[in-house]
Amino acid sequence: MSDELHYQTILELSVRIKSGDLSPVALTEVMLARIEALDGRLKSYATVMADQALAEAKAAEAEIAVGNYRGPLHGIPIAVKDLCFTKGTRTMGGLAVLADHIPDYDATVVQRLRDAGAVLLGKLNLTEGAMAGYNPAFDVPENPWKESHWSGASSSGSGAATAAGLAFATLGSDTGGSIRHPAAVCGTVGLKPTWGRVSRHGVLDLAQSLDHVGPLTRSCADAGIVLQAMAGHDPEDPTSLVAPVPDMLAGLDAARDAKVKGLRIGWDEAYATQDMAPDYAAAVVAAIEVMAGLGAEIIEVSMPERLREYLPAWTILCTAEAADAHRATYPARSDEYGPWFRGWLEQGHRHSAADYAQANNLRAACVGALRQTMAEVDVLACPSTARAAYPMTPEVAYGPVPKDRDPWQTRFTVPMDYAGLPTISLPCGLSDDGLPLSLQFVGHALSEPLLVQAGTAYERASDWHKLHPPGW
Numbered sequence: 001m002s003d004e005l006h007y008q009t010i011l012e013l014s015v016r017i018k019s020g021d022l023s024p025v026a027l028t029e030v031m032l033a034r035i036e037a038l039d040g041r042l043k044s045y046a047t048v049m050a051d052q053a054l055a056e057a058k059a060a061e062a063e064i065a066v067g068n069y070r071g072p073l074h075g076i077p078i079a080v081k082d083l084c085f086t087k088g089t090r091t092m093g094g095l096a097v098l099a100d101h102i103p104d105y106d107a108t109v110v111q112r113l114r115d116a117g118a119v120l121l122g123k124l125n126l127t128e129g130a131m132a133g134y135n136p137a138f139d140v141p142e143n144p145w146k147e148s149h150w151s152g153a154s155s156s157g158s159g160a161a162t163a164a165g166l167a168f169a170t171l172g173s174d175t176g177g178s179i180r181h182p183a184a185v186c187g188t189v190g191l192k193p194t195w196g197r198v199s200r201h202g203v204l205d206l207a208q209s210l211d212h213v214g215p216l217t218r219s220c221a222d223a224g225i226v227l228q229a230m231a232g233h234d235p236e237d238p239t240s241l242v243a244p245v246p247d248m249l250a251g252l253d254a255a256r257d258a259k260v261k262g263l264r265i266g267w268d269e270a271y272a273t274q275d276m277a278p279d280y281a282a283a284v285v286a287a288i289e290v291m292a293g294l295g296a297e298i299i300e301v302s303m304p305e306r307l308r309e310y311l312p313a314w315t316i317l318c319t320a321e322a323a324d325a326h327r328a329t330y331p332a333r334s335d336e337y338g339p340w341f342r343g344w345l346e347q348g349h350r351h352s353a354a355d356y357a358q359a360n361n362l363r364a365a366c367v368g369a370l371r372q373t374m375a376e377v378d379v380l381a382c383p384s385t386a387r388a389a390y391p392m393t394p395e396v397a398y399g400p401v402p403k404d405r406d407p408w409q410t411r412f413t414v415p416m417d418y419a420g421l422p423t424i425s426l427p428c429g430l431s432d433d434g435l436p437l438s439l440q441f442v443g444h445a446l447s448e449p450l451l452v453q454a455g456t457a458y459e460r461a462s463d464w465h466k467l468h469p470p471g472w
Contacts, residue, residue, distance in 0.1 A: 006034055006165035007468055010222040013168065014072035017064065024064070024075030028057035028119050031077045035121065035166050038472060043139040044161040046082045048122040049089060053077065056119045063117070072225050074117030079167040081158050082123035083130055084110050084213075085202035093204040094128040096137045097329045097336040107202025108234045109171060109213055116229035121167055124157030129322065130173055130206040133340020133399040140397045143186060144469035145435050149389040150396075152182025154206075155216065159186035162216045164472045169226045173203065174212045176314060177385065177413030180440060183216050183425040184384035187436030187467060189455065190216045191223035194445045195420025196241040198227070199234035207321035208239075210314075210417045219465060220426060220455030224248035227448060243446055251453035258456040261295030265441075265454075266377035271303040275408065277387065283429030283437040284383050290461050291381070291454075299377050304369030307415070311407035313359035313366075314414045315347070320356050323348030340399025347401075367419045374444065379454055383412050384425035384438035416442050424451040427464035436467075 005027070016022035032050050039045050060075040085091050085103035092098045106114065114120070128135040132153050143151040144164040152159045155172030159182025162170050172179040174192045183190025191214045198213045205211060215226035228248040234240045252258050267288055273281035292298050304310065323330070323345050330337060330345050337345065374380055386409045396402075407414075416423050421442055428439035439458070443451045459465050 005030055007218065009219045010072055010076055010168055010217065010225050011219065013076060014074070017075045018069050020064070024057040024060045024119060025054065027075065028053050028077050028121070031121060031166065038164065039166060042142050042144060042160055042164055042166065044124055044141045044157040044164070044166055045079070046092060046123045046125045046138070046157065047090060049120055053119050053121050060117050060119060070117040073113065073229055075119060076168050077119045077121045078113065078169045079121045079124050079158070079161055080110060080171040081126055081155055081173060083126065083173055083204040084171060086110055086120070086123065089123065091123065091204070093130065094126045094135055094138055096135050096338070097333050099137070103202070105202065108199035108236060109203065109230045112230050118229070124161055124170060126157055127154045128338050128341040129326065130154040130175065130178065130204070131322070131341055131344050133338060133401070134397050135338035135341065136398050140392065143389050144472050145187060146389060148392055149435070150185055150392050151389070152178065152185050154178030155182045158182055158216050159188060162186065162188045162218060163469055165468065169215050169217045169222060171213060172216050173206070174214065174417065175206045175210045175318060176410055176417055179212065179214050179216065180384045180413055180423060180425045184438030185389040185436060187427050187469065188216050188218055189220050189223050189465065190214065190425040191227055191448065191451070192416070192423045193227060193231065193448055194241070194422045196239050197422070197446065197448070198230050199237040199240045201234055201236035205325040207318040208325070209321060210318065212417070212420070220424060220452050220459060221249060221252065223424065224449070224452040246449050248449050248452055250449040252456055258453045258460065260291065260454055260457040263296040263379070263454060264377040265291055265296050265298050266301040266374055266380040267298050268301050268303045268382070271411070272382045275386070276383065277431065279432045280383060280388060280437050284439055287428040287439045287458065288381055290458060294457055294461055301373050301377060301380070303373055304366060306365070306369065307411060308408060310362050310366035311410055311414055313362035314407070314410065314418070316351055316355055316359035317363065319344055319348035320351045321348070338398055340401055343399060343401040363418045366415055370415050370419050374442070378443070378450060380442040382440050382442070384440040385412060388431045388433070388435045388437060412440060421445060422448045422451055424455045426455050426458060427467065428462070429464060430467070
């Protein structure tokens with residue numbers, strides 16, 4: 001097998017698996033060997049499920065051999081963030097207080113991926129409780145592009161594993177940016193679905209009204225394939241949407257090309273380029289020029305004037321909802337929490353009902369203003385995150401919560417979580433230091449197929465998504 005097999009896309013692999021040219025067992029063995037060889041350095045996996053993965057691969061191979069092919073995920077090795085319950089396998093959520101937590105059922109997203117025939121390689125490391133800091137008892141995943149650099153906060157293991165070729169797709173969660181951040185700084189695609197498009201049943205909460213679950217992959221089409229398998233109403237999650245699930249690859253022809261002529265892209269250049277490193281701003285501007293060259297219509301829009309006022313409300317909402325989510329173990333077992341997340345929960349306990357109400361009103365105002373911004377466009381374009389990967393010191397990683405946290409750094413992620421809008425992030429360049437830069441498209445509710453189409457069109461006109469971190 002090619003040394004580069006681990007970097008092929010799900011679309012490429014699925015054709016070979018369906019035809020019998022590629023064995024799911026052999027593919028899984030390649031991936032497990034790669035994890036064994038490299039993850040001691042990368043630290044992306046919390047738990048490797050080798051025996052179970054091989055059993056699932058053998059079952060997939062047997063089914064496909066007799067003509068029972070389930071679809072493009074059948075026999076594909078993937079991994080999930082260790083927030084997602086896995087029956088009989090520990091789910092820790094980066095929390096020492098849950099180090100011995102073994103669920104007796106699969107999260108809906110895990111079950112649906114199993115139903116699609118995916119092979120589960122294991123569970124991925126993350127920040128404590130899916131916030132921004134790690135528990136000292138857990139590893140900090142490395143950014144495969146540059147060690148000791150930020151790998152994207154909460155879903156850091158998911159971004160690292162996908163980028164370094166240790167899984168063909170991973171699951172992340174996004175409350176304030178943690179599908180987009182790891183996708184951006186690790187150089188992968190990240191698809192945050194519409195809030196409620198994907199069930200959260202069996203997924204540990206950070207802040208229920210803001211949490212989204214979605215895929216990280218190495219192509220936009222692959223992200224659509226994974227989302228297709230997971231999406232849809234779930235009776236176990238009353239917040240899941242009842243809207244039918246469309247073909248996530250709609251708009252792509254048989255060659256998986258995509259057309260965007262006439263696509264109306266909203267563009268606020270000041271929002272996208274001010275307070276940004278010049279190389280990052282230039283990369284995003286160049287990406288917009290590529291889309292214009294493909295026939296998209298670039299329409300000037302203005303982001304909400306009061307955006308700086310709206311953003312700090314996220315901290316109040318998230319800390320308060322996190323305090324509620326952890327009421328069974330915090331403060332009763334507070335000494336088992338790390339400094340970062342313990343400080344976050346302490347903040348949540350200090351907020352009053354009036355604080356929460358005021359923050360929620362600011363959130364609603366932001367959502368309404370964003371709706372006006374996007375009223376005349378199909379998608380909004382901007383960077384995926386405010387900066388490229390930066391150095392991670394133990395103090396940054398483990399806490400305490402920094403006193404100088406700047407809400408303005410969340411301007412490309414929080415408004416979309418407030419509104420529950422779908423987004424897709426994809427590589428659009430490298431910084432002057434050789435680190436990934438990322439373009440984000442934001443769609444209207446339930447417009448994920450359009451985002452996949454727009455992202456695929458950009459991929460067809462560029463090569464950034466084909467780059468991989470050196471040395472892996």
